[in-house]
Amino acid sequence: MATFELYRRSTIGMCLTETLDDMVQNGTLSPELAFQVLVQFDKSMTEALETKVKSKVTIKPYYAGSFPSSQQYVGHLHTYRFCDNVWTFILQDAMFKNEDAQETVGRVKIVACDSKLLTQ
């Protein structure tokens, strides 16, 4: 099964990576075993997102002025990049909205791998 190392950059992945680094430096863990744990994390994280998460999110720019009628977008796509089957977007003034809540952020980076690579 193919996996992405993408999710290692998430909070949970970074915490695991730091933990493994500490344990390898302490000598309590071999680098090989630490790597195996990371690979297992890639699999488990991908599987959990597929099976445990049902939330849907919409990403849109939000209007700058207090009156939407002004139709002035502050939010926009600042940067787009497609390299090695990975899309990278940098959005300015984006609004993330799901069924529970919405968050607005001044600048956000989106890194997305090609989902078809996993199914192949």
Next chain:
Amino acid sequence: MADATSPVYINVIEDVINKVRDEFINNGGPGETVLYELQGLWETKMMQAGAICGTMERSSANKLPVPGGPITPVHDLNVPYEGTEEYETPTAEMLFPPTPMQTPMQTPLPGSAQTPLPGNAQTPLPGSVDNSSMYNIPTGSSDYPTPVSDAGGSTDGKAGRPSPFMQPPTWMHQRPPLSVDVNVAYVEGRDEVDRGTSHQALTQDFFMPSGKRKREDFAPKYNNGGFIPQQDGAGDSASEVSQVSQGNDPLGRCDTITTKNKEILARVSRSYLKIPQVDGPTPDPYDDVLSTPNIYNYQGVANEDYNIANTPAPNDLLASTPAVVSQNDVADDDDDDEPLNEDDDDDEDLDDVDQGEELNTQHLVLAQFDKVTRTKSKWKCILKDGIMHINNKDILFNKATGEFDF
């Protein structure tokens, strides 16, 4: 959002631990205890990051205290730091707290004055007088040593350094006459109280000779005396012309001083004579660490002054000079320099922010893309199985659609 995310994260942790258990136990692995250590550390880090909630199924007892502990102390530490906005002053305050603790041990007299001293004494020194530069460096590093020296004996050659503690009391006592001048210079030069103290420190320098003669009589003078000897050594060699200088500024400033000893004034004046020479070179090379601290302090450029003042190494020659220059130049320099500094800081901050955001965007979305399309400037993307870290929250999504203009 964390409510929905936390169970998923816990599920992932357990899944990973369970699936690597064989690797840990078999084939000469480190054993199950190491596996649990891994899980414990991992969950602890997650809780510290706020990615998972406190309710853990297992081993939560051990982990809960850990995250709680580090977090609370962090807040405490942050509060004091934020309180001190000024660059130099905070450092001085930071350094001082330990000193007051030690100082009480030294002598009863300084003890009462000590608390006020640390704040006042150091600030004036760095900013105002050349000596201040001397003081600053020694004070920063020597804060701890100074108490020791005092305990051992103020008469020691290094007594001048301990003086920072002592000094504040001196100008406190002498304020009435000096205070008027100080305030004027102070207002013009800078709003900060520290600067005012620095001016006073200058006056102290004049007093210093008196301190030499009678260290024991006056505690504050003690310190001054300690400082003075160094300057005097250089100043004595300078010339006899000092008398003229005495008539000018020093007398007006140090009316009280005159009462003490004319000889002292003469010495001071000598130091002044030396000073002008020093000043000439100093203004030209701002780069020189030694010269810069003095100039900046007087000019009243707050930010740059602090940084420079700390860095520069102490110079004996410079110490005397700054006092004269400072008072004369302060008013003019302050107006010119302050606006420039403010602008510089703003620009730097903006640049840093922009670079930081582009290089490392704190708000991050990690996902897989099903489809990305563009029509003219309008982009649409369909993402799935993503982890978003936005506004310090972790949000998971099964599917996401985005529309934005380029």
